[in-house]
Amino acid sequence: MSNMLGRVNHIALAVPDLAVAVERYRTGLGATVSVPQALPEHGVTVVFVQFDNTKIELLEPLGKTSPIASFLAKNPDGGMHHICYEVTDILAARDHLRAAGARVLGDGNPKTGAHGNPVLFLHPKDFFGTLIELEEVK
Ligand code: CO
Numbered sequence: 001m002s003n004m005l006g007r008v009n010h011i012a013l014a015v016p017d018l019a020v021a022v023e024r025y026r027t028g029l030g031a032t033v034s035v036p037q038a039l040p041e042h043g044v045t046v047v048f049v050q051f052d053n054t055k056i057e058l059l060e061p062l063g064k065t066s067p068i069a070s071f072l073a074k075n076p077d078g079g080m081h082h083i084c085y086e087v088t089d090i091l092a093a094r095d096h097l098r099a100a101g102a103r104v105l106g107d108g109n110p111k112t113g114a115h116g117n118p119v120l121f122l123h124p125k126d127f128f129g130t131l132i133e134l135e136e137v138k
Helices: 018-028 069-074 090-099
Strands: 005-014 037-039 044-050 055-061 079-087 118-122 131-136
Touching (some): 005 131, 018 044, 079 090
Parallel strands (some): 005 055, 079 131
Antiparallel strands (some): 005 079, 037 044, 118 131
């Protein structure tokens, strides 16, 4: 497992209205914000706010079964939704984490994330209340 974990790729914030959030980051903070990207497989529309050392992902629900709808029901103003760690080998990381007793969400097979890389999510109860995304970055 040594050297498997890389950088913090992004921190994701769920927002109730992506256009309002983009405007706040762009105009209020003067941030560079990407074009919105619909990810139907994940039930979200995302943008990335670029920083020198990492990115902030702003998430808005997409579709009726969006996994972040219940989060926004509990946090109507929005809030921190997950943090994404880079790994060099996502299947090795998954197998290692499972052997260590951590739960991988969904069917356990990586999906394609916003950057076109394989991603997995780990159960927040196994990570001290925070949903963890793993993204494979070679
Ligand atoms: Co993410």
